[in-house]
Amino acid sequence: MALQVFTAVTGAAWESELVGALDRADHGVTVVRRCVDVAELLAAAATGTGQAALLSAELRRLDVDAVARLDAAGVAVVGLVEPGDERAAGRLRQLGVHIVLPADAEPEVIARALRDAVAGGASRTRDVADPAAALPRLGVPADPVDRPAGRGRVVAVWGPTGAPGRTTVAVGLADETARLGVSTLLLDADVYGGVIAQVLGLLDESPGIAGAARQASAGSLDGDALVRLAWAVRPQLRVLTGLARADRWPELRPRAVTAVLEEARRLADVIVVDCSFSLEDDEELSFDTAAPRRNGVTLAVLEAADTVLCVTGADPVALQRSIRGLDDLRDALPDVDPLVVVNQVRPGPVPGDPRREIAEALERFTGREVRFFLPADRRATDAALASGRTLAEVAASSPLRAELRAMAATLAGVAMPAVQRRGRRMRRAG
CATH class of the missing domain: 3.40.50.2300 (Response regulator)
Incomplete structure (x- = not known):
């Protein structure tokens, strides 16, 4: 035939x-x-x-x-x-x-x-x-023929609904990675309420990820175009801001965002992506096959990432949401193996030793070990937010900043300066 x-x-x-x-x-x-x-x-x-x-x-x-x-x-x-x-x-x-x-x-x-x-x-x-x-497959990059594969690693920062501190972790991780001498691109892919531009005091009218997605969709995105669209915050750190308004989410299509990530791998050694919380796909199946896919961007980023961080708060409500969120992630993307990050750790919400109690609870209900604990430091985070700067700029000796720097060194595969390692050990001992 x-x-x-x-x-x-x-x-x-x-x-x-x-x-x-x-x-x-x-x-x-x-x-x-x-x-x-x-x-x-x-x-x-x-x-x-x-x-x-x-x-x-x-x-x-x-x-x-x-x-x-x-x-x-x-x-x-x-x-x-x-x-x-x-x-x-x-x-x-x-x-x-x-x-x-x-x-x-x-x-x-x-x-x-x-x-x-x-x-x-x-x-x-x-x-x-x-x-x-x-429905089109998520996370499928453009054909790499005649285009060298990027060596950059994508780190997706994700977490359940609520305010576990995804953006705080993403911004701190990207900033500390850059300060360790690793070229870094911070990308805001939150389709429900991306605020990286506000956190860093940048203009949210810039094209950012929407402009990059449009060029990727048209097949015209390259390294030079991505550099023009990204803010140069400091040496080794560029930022691709998110949507100025949440109702503009149809501008981000999963396939286009995946193409942006592929180009970003050729631009930076580490790409940190701040993701939305929702993994639901019911809205995609409620219409015809060409329906927009709001949560498809998050799923595409998580599938394409080399490392996925699941950020949870350190109180009972946040932990319950994280347990459910990890179940949802396993159902949606069974091949993704996230690293659990417990943020805002402090005495009070959890009786006894919070680190030990939280670690035991998460291992019992999810079967996962906690990879990183980040202490609460409200004074430092408030100061950073009020001035539109990072923790390293407003609270260099913050214990939260020290743990974020250690996490950045681990994920980027570089060594921390010896003086900072000693300081971190002393703070933990104290």
């Missing part, structure tokens, strides 16, 4: 001749629909009548989300570019098109590429009638 193919290469002088050549029986390919734009291509793909799509880089409104939706519908994609147009070829690869050919390739070469693309994506084919199965 001939392979059924859609085309979307309008405006190209060679389009009609190519379609005629592909329809010849000896190529084993039949063009079932010639689409004039992305909307028509996506509508045709949703019918399930084709197995592959042949498109050009000049197709208007072609973005990473459209390629993801084609993949979700089980339609393999092959791109065509004008001969010698490496820029267009690179853009298609960044959008996630795995096979790109020059438009003057022989028809049998293009037909073979279409068959190879379908064979390579056979295991990913989905039932478009099932909304859950048709």
Whole structure:
């Protein structure tokens, strides 16, 4: 049976001749629909009548989300570019098109590429009638062909609902990592209420992550563009601010944010991401397969991260929320193995030795050991928030700052200066 193919290469002088050549029986390919734009291509793909799509880089409104939706519908994609147009070829690869050919390739070469693309994506084919199965996969980066893999490590800072201190930990961790001489990018990916810009006293009108996601979606994000979008807070530390308003969350699509992370890996050695709390996906299955995915960004970041920190408060309410949140994380992303960080540790909310009691409770109910304890230091955090600066700038000797620095050294794989190690031991002994 001939392979059924859609085309979307309008405006190209060679389009009609190519379609005629592909329809010849000896190529084993039949063009079932010639689409004039992305909307028509996506509508045709949703019918399930084709197995592959042949498109050009000049197709208007072609973005990473459209390629993801084609993949979700089980339609393999092959791109065509004008001969010698490496820029267009690179853009298609960044959008996630795995096979790109020059438009003057022989028809049998293009037909073979279409068959190879379908064979390579056979295991990913989905039932478009099932909304859950048709949702695009999260965390799938653009094709890395001709793009060197970044060496930077992504550290996702996540935690359950409430105020366990996710942003405090993310900002402190990024700042201390940079002060240890490691190039660091702090990224605000909280779609419910990102406040890193306010915490650091930066203008929240800057494009930030929304601008980076738009460029990634269009296949035009590179290192230079990411540098222009990020604030240079100090040497070794850049900040990509979050959404100025929570109602702008539809601007962040999971696939685009994943592409931002991939580019960030090439820019910095450590990327610290402040994530939202919610992992629910009910809203994604309540509409059609193209529904926006508010919590998809959080899931995509957690799946792409090298290290996931689960931040919990040190009181009974926060601990209960964390126990439930860890269960939700295991159900949503069973392959993610988070490190537990207990923040705001202090005498009072938990009887006895708070560290011992909290560690025993979390191990009993979650089966996980606490990796890091962070002491409460309200005076230092209030001073930092009031001045729009970090703990290191307003309270250099704070015990919270010392533990954040130790955590940063551990996660970044670098050694702390000896004088700071001694000071930390003395504070613990005291």
